[in-house]
Amino acid sequence: MDFTRTEAQDDLGQLTRSITEKLVTSDRLRALDGAEDRFDDVTWRSLAESGVLSAALPETVGGSGFGILEQCSVLQELGRTLAAVPYLPSITLAASALAQFGSAEQRDLARKAALGETILTVALAEEYNDEPARPATRAEPDGAGWVLSGTKTTVPVATLAARLLIPASTPNGTAVFLIDPAAPGVTITRQQVVDLSAEAIVELDDVRVAASDLVGTEERGPEIIDWLLTRAAVGISALQLGSLERALEMVSDYARERTQFDRPIGSFQAVAQRLSDAYIDVKGVRLAVTQAAWQLDDGSATEASIRTAKFWAADAGHRVAHTVIHVHGGVGLDRDHPVHRYFLAAKHNEFALGSATDQLRRLGRHLMLVRS
Structure with missing residues (x-):
């Protein structure tokens, strides 16, 4: 399997990063924390005007014909800055599903979402129901x-x-x-x-x-629901990857700059080991997410690869998020400090659509059925 990024992935990722790093600042995020609906309309409009929203959608709805690989590149960059924009629910899931399965009228909704004229979303979770493919609704x-x-x-x-x-x-x-x-x-x-x-x-x-x-x-309902759940799991994992990569960069910089006993704390064995483990965890998330996205793109995705990606995003996300807080010490517990936001984002992504334990149970059940 060739994990080399496509030119479109690189271009979309770089464009998204240039927009979000300029617009999504700590002050902007702090202001959004107090909003009734945490939505960054300025960044959303900029992403729409630059063509980021439409690029990874089919040509039938005004897109460039790219797919989940390119969408994961965008999601990863949005995760790096914790941008408060609904790219995953509106574009990766709802608009893409309507483009794939919808009627002409429904595809027109997807086209409007791609232009940033409207927002769509998907309701996948239900209380006390751990089988989203069989809704209680x-x-x-x-x-x-x-x-x-x-x-x-x-x-x-x-x-x-x-x-x-x-x-x-x-x-x-x-x-x-x-x-x-x-x-x-x-x-x-x-x-x-x-x-x-x-x-x-x-x-x-x-x-x-x-x-x-x-x-x-x-008749195609089960196929559509599986399509949505699969892409939601990979999309959440891509967001988590971006958040963890940036969090690791921040804590590594802090460990080099913060000194105790006239030495950078990163030179202490215990801290160095925590950071090394976090580095390996982030590498694991990247590999699992890349594999799942590539397989989705070429049609060879299995439940095992999807569950593995979500498991790594949840399990490694838990460890890396706590490492970031612990290495920062009391500063990391300050709600106004940037790293605290990454901790909260990692916890949200950890549990969205199932925790690490839930993924292992599903993965085990799948492997048991395959081998029986």
Whole structure:
């Protein structure tokens, strides 16, 4: 397998970094912490105007025809600066899914998202349900349309989205629906999460949707849900990789500059060992994420590679985040210090769509089935 980055990956990554390093400052992030919805509209508009949002989408929706590899390059750079923009839910997941499976009308929504004119999101998580591929949310046929009932949790930018992609169980299996957040029966409640991201609980109480709001067909529902979950896991892992890389750079610089007993603390064996372990962890995350993204791109992805990437992002993320805080000492516990934000982001990404333990359980179950 050739992990050499494509020219498009390099170009998109460099462009995203040039935008975010200029606009996403500590002061900007601090100001967003107090916002009702933590959304950096200035950076989002800049990404749209520069073509970053549309570049990694199919040509059918005005994109450049690139895919998940290029999207992971963007996500990694967004993770480096902790940019408060909904690239993962709106572009990597919702817009890409509509471009892949949607009707002409739904692809037009994806086109608007690619231009930054609208925001889309996907509701994948449910409370007390560790099998997102089999949603507890129900969709019952109602004449020519459907009636949806259920509750989704930690839905990204739900209060800002023009449409929500909602997976639901039907009498014949599973399907994905487009929901207008302003529709009768939809209740959106802002939810406070560890890193202050704009997330919400979405409650559906007999919400009626038209037949045209079904994404793809009911028969392709399981395929679409698996497509979304797979890319969500890899996308979260790519965000985590960017955050951990930058956090490791910050703590390494600190260990060289901070002195005790007239020596840089990085020269002490205990500190050096922690930093060495963190370096190896970040390398592990990079390898696992790169493998999963490449396999997704060429169609050879397996559940094992996806679970491995998410496991590394969660498990290594936990260790690296704590190393960053511990090496910084009391400074790292200060909520206003930049490294504390990276700790919170790492914890959020660790648990999003399943912790390291959850990934190992799923990976073990998958390997058992493969070998049986």
